[in-house]
Amino acid sequence: AQKVTQAQTEISVVEKEDVTLDCVYETRDTTYYLFWYKQPPSGELVFLIRRNSFDEQNEISGRYSWNFQKSTSSFNFTITASQVVDSAVYFCALSEARDSSYKLIFGSGTRLLVRP
């Protein structure tokens, strides 16, 4: 069965620290998509990244980087030099190609608090 696990419920760091948010997924599909969304205090879900299962290249976007490892079914998210504005709940999600709706299966989220 498909499942996304974000084992870290809450992380607290001091500004400028690096922080990694873990995401482990389960799927029997060979083609799937992984996503990260950010939910700031205002409540909306903001899309951060999408990764296809057949593309294992890691990605860097500014202070954000993502490490996709199929061998361990993980799609971890690292924020370098964290800032107070990074404080939010971060959700990892999975979508399977065999699902004609491509509905998203979410993890439970990790609340990140960056203290000044």
Add this chain to the structure above:
Amino acid sequence: EAGVTQFPSHSVIEKGQTVTLRCDPISGHDNLYWYRRVMGKEIKFLLHFVKESKQDESGMPNNRFLAERTGGTYSTLKVQPAELEDSGVYFCASSPRDRGRIADTQYFGPGTRLTVL
């Protein structure tokens, strides 16, 4: 380009009343999704429209929930009668079009926080 909008942002109703939530997707997006997050739980899929047709409603909890998408544009989600366990945040998302076996990114609205007393 305007994002996904949802109305109202908050709704407080009493058990047994009816509430209708509205979602306006990004213009031109064929796919529209409803999700909800009840307190302390994961965000869960409710249903998916392709244009005006329901593609998948496997996540709808029971027949007190009715979703429509008039003319393939905006969508409404009606809860009638509301129960205490319906409280939560209801999110709407849209994605561009059906490209066969390729998933498009879903863009979310700000959500409607529903409280049933």
